Amino acid sequence: MAANLVTELESTSGRRGNRSRWVTVVRTPVGAAAVIALGALLVLAVVAPILWSGQATRADTAQMLHGPSGDHWAGTDNLGRDILARVLVATRLSVELALLATLIMVVSGLLLGTLGVLFGRRVGRVTAAVINVAVAFPGLLLALFFAVIFGIGTKGAVLAIGLAGAPSFARLVQTLVSGVEQRDFVLAARVAGVNRFRILLRHVLPNVGEALIVNATIGAGSALLSFAGLSFLGLGVQPPDYDWGQLLGNGLTGIFEHPVAALAPGIAVVLAGLAFNFFGEAVAKAIGVTTTIGRIRVRVPKPAVAPDRSEADRPDGDTVLQVTDLRVSFPAAGGVVTPVRGVSFGMARGETVGVVGESGSGKSLTALAIAQLIERPAAVEAGRLEFLGTDLRGGGTAHRDLLGVHFSMVFQDPMTSMNPTHRVGGQLAEVARRHGGLSRKDANDRAVDRLDAVQIPDPRRRAHQYPHEFSGGMRQRAMIGMGLMGDPALIVADEPTTALDVTVQSRVLHLLEEIRREQNVALLLISHDISVVRQVCDRVLVMYAGQIVEDLPAADLHSAARHPYTRALIAVVPDMHTALNQPLAVIPGRAPDPTSYPAGCAFAPRCPLATAQCRTEAPPLETDAAGRRVACWNAEAPIEVIPESAEVLCE
């Protein structure tokens, strides 16, 4: 409760903080000047042609090339037209063209930069290579190149400047998008079966939008300057139309006799460029602290939600998941690394299976492979990979729908599991709408009901809040609620409590256990913490170096673990008898890197029982009469060896 309160206070102050940061920016001299200048520029662009176009086009042969006077503050041009009026009137065309070029830059940059999200990594890599080549050319050179291609004139210049800016904008989009793409809420949306286009629109772009807008604003300033440059060179706006660049070019011909004719449009270009740039910089500064990719702010997420499906829709039998010889590989410098090497296990309805092992043992990759969340260039292979009787190998929309409805995933960090830009209730409702075809109202009602089911107080009000308004434990419970929007047969929870404090941890675990019991859902709980797994699970899979080395009932962990690695994991858990004045025990040595697994048993270099056979021959995972599995040549070594080996292992 206290934790919730603190987080809520922090959240509220965070929101207030965001608002006050904006106010602070407007109050800074640069921020205020940028806002005023940009506002004035836009107003001028609208009103100047209405007020002064007559004066700007009226030729007066008696007043040709006059210097500044009371009637003509900036003098007159070679036809006797008022230069100041022309500069003011040219504001509209100059700004319009700059904005148009910026729009082309943004749209083409967005298209290029998001191809990877829409069409997969391979397309993304090709696009990135093309962008990298394009970015290597100076922008002005590209603009001149395109200007020649599209022809001299306004249209050609707009296209040239827009397309010349596209590669660097596309690179920015790619960088920002790739930072969001692998975040848990995006993975959750993928598990929920949300298609790529919708993931891009609803989850990815809202989280990078502000940074893109800021950069587009700065880009508009650059486009304005580039446009002036092209018009100045005679490649942009052509008479009788005129913009600042063209006025500048005209003024420069007589700069020694009549410098104001060149200065006036020159000053206009510089001031307008600065207004856009400073505005962009000021906004960037305002949102820089909070925005970035993980920023907590306005709208929110997409969860793994889905509507009910009757029991009859499910395949027969008690088996929820069957995994045989699962392997996950990645291309690496020296060839291929395989951090998951032949994992096999099954799960029955209502069963709770824990997966333990040191960091890097392949626990998360196993879960991600089951959830179909591993993409190329990584490769997932399996002898069998069946969820509710359906073969998941090869992917496909049907599998996505099946996973979206009956599979749910709870990630480690409740802060990143939900999309910070959407309301919690909306995120829960999304998959119900997608998979169940529920109306918005029904989906929202179900979301409230599910929030209630995971013990979120005042669920109707909470459904309207954003994730940053929830405490860590509440967010994690909401994430679990998201998984309950459908009719889950399997919940995979990857370190669901690691980021939470101890009291909240036990509430979340208790909730998962309650759901498992009441709804007969299978639970795959991944954890570093063998004592948590022992409390919650029926069965434990012990992973080491990408393989299952032992599979045994959780109740037997202390009394009947046979693999020296399992024994060591148990031995290093502190208990009531652990001396508080001694450093905590650790398993000596290091787990092998996936790039260099040793021959024989991967644990042999750290194992006190290792023999010559262990070092040369990998032990098979053998099943005993009781259904327990172990991969160790010395599994039958007397159990008394545990305290002894623990001592050795915990030196």
Ligand SMILES: Nc1ncnc2c1ncn2[C@@H]1O[C@H](COP(=O)(O)OP(=O)(O)OP(=O)(O)O)[C@@H](O)[C@H]1O
């Ligand atoms: N995209 C990747 N490319 C190459 N190697 C990877 C990639 N993702 C994970 N690995 C490697 O695979 C191994 C297993 O990773 P995994 O995340 O499954 O471990 P884990 O047991 O879940 O560890 P932790 O408990 O720290 O999350 C690690 O050595 C990791 O470095």
